[in-house]
Amino acid sequence: MENAVQPVLRCTGISKFFPGAIALDEVNLELYGGEVHALLGENGAGKSTLIKCMTGAYRRDAGVIHLSGEEVSPANTKDSQALGIGTVYQEVNLLANLSVAENLFLGRQPTRYGFVSQREMQKQATEILQEFGLSINPAELLSSFSVAIQQVVAIARAVTLSGKVLILDEPTASLDREEVDLLFSVIRKLKERGLAIVFVTHFLDQVFEICDRATVLRNGRIVGSRILADTTQTDIVTLMLGRQLESKVHDRVVSEGGKKLLELKQFGKRGVIDRFDLNIREGEVVGLAGLLGSGRTETANLIFGVMQADHGEALLRGEKISLKAPRDAIAHRFGMCPEDRKTDGIVGDLSVRENIVLALQARQGWFRPLQRSKVNELAEAYVKALDIRLASLDMPIRLLSGGNQQKVLLARWLATNPDFLILDEPTRGIDVGAHAEIITLIEELREKGMSLLVASSELEELVAYSTRVIVLRDRRQVRELKGDEITTQNIVHAIADEKTDQALRETA
Amino acid sequence: MIRSTHLPLVITIATFVLAFTLCAWQYPSMLSTRVVANLLTDNAFLGIAAVGMTFVILSGGIDLSIGSVIAFTGVFLAVILRDTSIHPLLAFAIVLAITVAFGASMGAIIHYLDMPPFIVTLAGMFLARGAAYVLSTDSVPITHEFYDTLQSLYWKAPGGGRFRLTGIFMILTFLVGVIVAHRTRFGQNVYAFGGGQATARLMGVPLASTTIAIYAVSGGLAGLSGIVFSLYTSAGYSLATVGVELDAIAAVVIGGTLLTGGTGFVAGTFFGILIMGLIQTYIVFDGTLSSWWTKIVIGGLLFGFILLQKGLTWATTARKKPATDFAAQS
Numbered sequence: 001m002e003n004a005v006q007p008v009l010r011c012t013g014i015s016k017f018f019p020g021a022i023a024l025d026e027v028n029l030e031l032y033g034g035e036v037h038a039l040l041g042e043n044g045a046g047k048s049t050l051i052k053c054m055t056g057a058y059r060r061d062a063g064v065i066h067l068s069g070e071e072v073s074p075a076n077t078k079d080s081q082a083l084g085i086g087t088v089y090q091e092v093n094l095l096a097n098l099s100v101a102e103n104l105f106l107g108r109q110p111t112r113y114g115f116v117s118q119r120e121m122q123k124q125a126t127e128i129l130q131e132f133g134l135s136i137n138p139a140e141l142l143s144s145f146s147v148a149i150q151q152v153v154a155i156a157r158a159v160t161l162s163g164k165v166l167i168l169d170e171p172t173a174s175l176d177r178e179e180v181d182l183l184f185s186v187i188r189k190l191k192e193r194g195l196a197i198v199f200v201t202h203f204l205d206q207v208f209e210i211c212d213r214a215t216v217l218r219n220g221r222i223v224g225s226r227i228l229a230d231t232t233q234t235d236i237v238t239l240m241l242g243r244q245l246e247s248k249v250h251d252r253v254v255s256e257g258g259k260k261l262l263e264l265k266q267f268g269k270r271g272v273i274d275r276f277d278l279n280i281r282e283g284e285v286v287g288l289a290g291l292l293g294s295g296r297t298e299t300a301n302l303i304f305g306v307m308q309a310d311h312g313e314a315l316l317r318g319e320k321i322s323l324k325a326p327r328d329a330i331a332h333r334f335g336m337c338p339e340d341r342k343t344d345g346i347v348g349d350l351s352v353r354e355n356i357v358l359a360l361q362a363r364q365g366w367f368r369p370l371q372r373s374k375v376n377e378l379a380e381a382y383v384k385a386l387d388i389r390l391a392s393l394d395m396p397i398r399l400l401s402g403g404n405q406q407k408v409l410l411a412r413w414l415a416t417n418p419d420f421l422i423l424d425e426p427t428r429g430i431d432v433g434a435h436a437e438i439i440t441l442i443e444e445l446r447e448k449g450m451s452l453l454v455a456s457s458e459l460e461e462l463v464a465y466s467t468r469v470i471v472l473r474d475r476r477q478v479r480e481l482k483g484d485e486i487t488t489q490n491i492v493h494a495i496a497d498e499k500t501d502q503a504l505r506e507t508a
Numbered sequence: 509m510i511r512s513t514h515l516p517l518v519i520t521i522a523t524f525v526l527a528f529t530l531c532a533w534q535y536p537s538m539l540s541t542r543v544v545a546n547l548l549t550d551n552a553f554l555g556i557a558a559v560g561m562t563f564v565i566l567s568g569g570i571d572l573s574i575g576s577v578i579a580f581t582g583v584f585l586a587v588i589l590r591d592t593s594i595h596p597l598l599a600f601a602i603v604l605a606i607t608v609a610f611g612a613s614m615g616a617i618i619h620y621l622d623m624p625p626f627i628v629t630l631a632g633m634f635l636a637r638g639a640a641y642v643l644s645t646d647s648v649p650i651t652h653e654f655y656d657t658l659q660s661l662y663w664k665a666p667g668g669g670r671f672r673l674t675g676i677f678m679i680l681t682f683l684v685g686v687i688v689a690h691r692t693r694f695g696q697n698v699y700a701f702g703g704g705q706a707t708a709r710l711m712g713v714p715l716a717s718t719t720i721a722i723y724a725v726s727g728g729l730a731g732l733s734g735i736v737f738s739l740y741t742s743a744g745y746s747l748a749t750v751g752v753e754l755d756a757i758a759a760v761v762i763g764g765t766l767l768t769g770g771t772g773f774v775a776g777t778f779f780g781i782l783i784m785g786l787i788q789t790y791i792v793f794d795g796t797l798s799s800w801w802t803k804i805v806i807g808g809l810l811f812g813f814i815l816l817q818k819g820l821t822w823a824t825t826a827r828k829k830p831a832t833d834f835a836a837q838s
Contacts, residue, residue, distance in 0.1 A: 081712070096703060097703040098699055102696060103711075106697075106700055106713065107712040116690075
């Protein structure tokens, strides 16, 4: 289709290589004035790399960028700002200790006789903010306003500085619904002014609400571009998850599970995850599915006490317990392997042996050290049982491969003999062989009667081992799938929020 | 409405007024221009150095070298006036150039080598002190008629108080400091710096020139402070003003500037200096108290102000304004 209007920004054949990986592979992107363009994709799809290439934060390895018909190549973010490309990040990049007006005008304050004119600055700031629908006193400190207002101030600064292209990188990630509305009203105004806006988010509802066009990236390539008025959420989710729809048939043991182990009633935390009910029985694997940012990790963290719930109660075997900190959870025989293995899981410089006994030792208390012989016995037993491949128990864990690190983390919790184990993305970033072993291990643990809660973005994997799958979307539990309902298609449809049976008919 | 950042300043001023009232109530003779004039004269050198320290702390840094720079300046002036026949004004210009360059090079090292200011200025502290020792280990008296002229300049206020040139110099320094902090782009950049370096850079604040300028200002003001100190004592001694940098930091913090940077006022530091001077004056008036009580009271005050700042930080984060209240009807 020939478009009569010339795009404001046109990227052609953008490629970016990192050592050992292709982050962007010949990506083309066209942004039109007066249009909100959603950039979608799972983690590692290349969204942020593309944005960084556009703003000059990264040097692209190939490709050209045309801005208003002219070829540009910004060398840094300041450069791209001057050219007309403004960016607003998820964390507000403004100075909380300065006033709103000072933030808007930092580096280009109106001056009189060489001195900054506070009065003129306040006046101009009030005018600018009014344009953005904010009637606040610009002399007040930025930190006295909520994140949403700060976001709008950041947008105001970016637009007044740049004014051609506005890139919004997950601006709504930490906002609640009313704040999102405020932000969207600002975005609509800017759209009318003819700005080309890029909107990066994980919330599909918001994409359909505010955006006109969506481009989906996967593994550094554009897999599709859609006009959102003519498309469905299922279509977009299918594009994003891609290969996972080529579903494989797994042999699944359907088990009902035993007695009720953990019961969460109206558990939740404002701005993190909506209140939810969750029951977990003995010998049951409950899968948590959903796109990135849908609340999988948040659910896991809340149950393990990493974050504290501000509402609801937890019952363990019918008795009320408090889960205010990981220590509480560990005391109740919970265990958790976190999503970010490197920062939250392993202690890189400690030996494999020390990493394995860490949780057990912590539960025992530091004044009753485990005997050296017992530690060795434990470590050796788990290394053997989980088939952890290493040169010696004394080597620092950071030298192990991802899969082996994950197994050591599993061993750490298994050593505490937990009743309930939470696994957040247990197979991320590990090779195929280890992947299969971890899945087998999960099944073995379940057969032994342990309860597991597994959050994963790999749908096939969830289908393989889950006895139930809970689907999350926009920080809300939207569906629970049981028994034969658990298929990758059904999970995708639940994520896309369409009636499962209707979707089933379509695929059939 | 008082902005929450203004509150520490208000409290500092209130503390000073309260303390002065209590002192005057106990010793009515403290309520004289003579005491006020001495308060300014005795603390002139510390006040000037504290202005520089305020900028450094506002930017989130620290400058430990100023005490040594003051001593070096004094010894340098004494030696150069003893051994050569140049005019003191020229000597002042030379020593100011040296101290500005000294501060600027510390700033350059902090920025380009990405070193913590604490370590760099600690090295600067030893360097400047060592340089002072090299020039002379003894106390060198300054005898020059120009010095006598400067020292004899004062304005005699009714009540017998003599407002000397050095005290007026300090007040001028504070006035210029206030204007630079609030009415120039450099001043705004200093605040931006203290708010967060990474963010400030993203917002286009020139990191290198700002860092260098901040420490150059601090070094230069330490030099000026050294000149004032030499006028005050008529001598240069390499063992003088040990630990003055810590007094300056205390004055800045008592003045309501956040040690982590980004929040505070140059004017607050002025009252910080006055409060510290007042405690000393009170002890002189009392006559029975050991002068170490000054340190104890200042220690207590510092604690109090740190707690106050912590409390204010909590209070401001606790009551963030909800977004919807401020959205204009559109």
